[in-house]
Amino acid sequence: MAGTKTLTIIKPGAVANEYIGPILSIIHDHGFHIAAMKMLMLTRQMAEQFYYMHKGKPFYENLINFMTSGPVVVAILEKENAVEEYRKLIGDTDPAKAAPGTIRKMFAESITKNAVHGSDSDESAERECDFFFSKIERFSKYEMY
Helix, strand or coil, X not given: XXXXXXXXXXXXXXXXXXXXXXXXXXXXXXXXXXXXXXXXXXXXXXXXHXXXXXXXXXXXXXHHHHHCXXXXXXXXXXXXCHHHHHHHHXXXXXXXXXXXXXXXXXXXXXXXXCCEEECCCHHHHHHHHHHHCCHHHCCCCCCCC
């Protein structure tokens, strides 16, 4: 059975452009429950730890620099089959290839400044949610923490 949670990050470009409200509205309108949410500034160490799997890839330094360039909003989203449903909603990493109506198509600046992050698997969702939120910060409609 697919999991019921995923993590999103509204990235610095979307935060700077005042897209938090519109993005959260779209998420809500597509039936997601927000189980936890906060705004924070990622340190370089935090960004490197979160994106460790991309270390050594050509885009890594740009990703780390972008993700530490301003505040982000992180949230745990819940819905049946959350990872797959949210990945459909956000669209392709490259906004030029993203389907009309997807969050990245509407709000991303470029492939490197693509507005939002979404977990890519249930395993990643668990790790990513644990990275940003303690159990007492979560208000799940599916489980007790």
